Amino acid sequence: MALRIDILTIFPEMFAAPLATSIVGRAIAQGVVEVHVHDIRRWASGAHNKVDDRPFGGGPGMVFMCEPLTAAVEAVEQLDARPSTRFLLSPAGTPFTQPLARACAASARLMLICGHYEGIDERAIEELSLTELSIGDFVLSGGEIPALAVVDAVTRLLPGSLGHEDSAAQDSFTLHGEDGEPLLDCPHYTRPREWRGRIVPDVLLSGDHQAISQWRHEESIRRTRERRPDLAAQAPSGPRAHTRGI
Ligand code: 9D3
Numbered sequence: 001m002a003l004r005i006d007i008l009t010i011f012p013e014m015f016a017a018p019l020a021t022s023i024v025g026r027a028i029a030q031g032v033v034e035v036h037v038h039d040i041r042r043w044a045s046g047a048h049n050k051v052d053d054r055p056f057g058g059g060p061g062m063v064f065m066c067e068p069l070t071a072a073v074e075a076v077e078q079l080d081a082r083p084s085t086r087f088l089l090s091p092a093g094t095p096f097t098q099p100l101a102r103a104c105a106a107s108a109r110l111m112l113i114c115g116h117y118e119g120i121d122e123r124a125i126e127e128l129s130l131t132e133l134s135i136g137d138f139v140l141s142g143g144e145i146p147a148l149a150v151v152d153a154v155t156r157l158l159p160g161s162l163g164h165e166d167s168a169a170q171d172s173f174t175l176h177g178e179d180g181e182p183l184l185d186c187p188h189y190t191r192p193r194e195w196r197g198r199i200v201p202d203v204l205l206s207g208d209h210q211a212i213s214q215w216r217h218e219e220s221i222r223r224t225r226e227r228r229p230d231l232a233a234q235a236p237s238g239p240r241a242h243t244r245g246i
Contacts (some may be wrong), residue, residue: 005109008072012039023161024156027161073113089114090174179236183223
């Protein structure tokens, strides 16, 4: 059965175009993944469909209340017999990484809850067993774009979602160095051979496929060292002596 992803948000209108476009759009059309977007306000009570309130202890901003959110999550959970793994997109979350994307792609059902305001009542996070996820160290205005990033990263890993099956394995973060650490992608070139006085590296025109592979691998290592020295530390068994300069 196809992976099912439920998204809970107060801005459901943000999802239509991204979910209809490119690899995600095609995967949904082909039944490789099923994505359902739910408006949390449907479960809000009162005349103004209120979902947030002022923080106990004072301070700026508003806090998502327990009741509308738990009602929404519990109702959406019942829409399918499979239990969901639930994530709250939050700037205070644990980083979303490629290994996590792979784990998500191997699961049957995900629920992605989009945060807003200054946060969500902590008791709801505990009660609903939410794992908080961040997509990086920058401040967005809500969890909707992060939820779409998760949908994209997970969907492209599902069998049947890509045009050519091995392009997912060749991207940045899935190429690996000799210690198993992730490597950034190498530079790419296409025609013309010379453009504004800039030429394509000779080796790429040599027809020597072994030399080309070696050049690409070396460029990946050089780029990773230059741009992302932190990645060398991500080898499954830790960096080896030579990668620490010993
Ligand atoms: C005053 C503290 N702010 C945290 C830096 C509060 C706050 C800011 C922004 C609370 C929520 C948000 C909206 N962002 C997200 O919901 C979010 C997010 C992000 O901003 N960056 C990276 N990943 C994510 S996942 C969800």
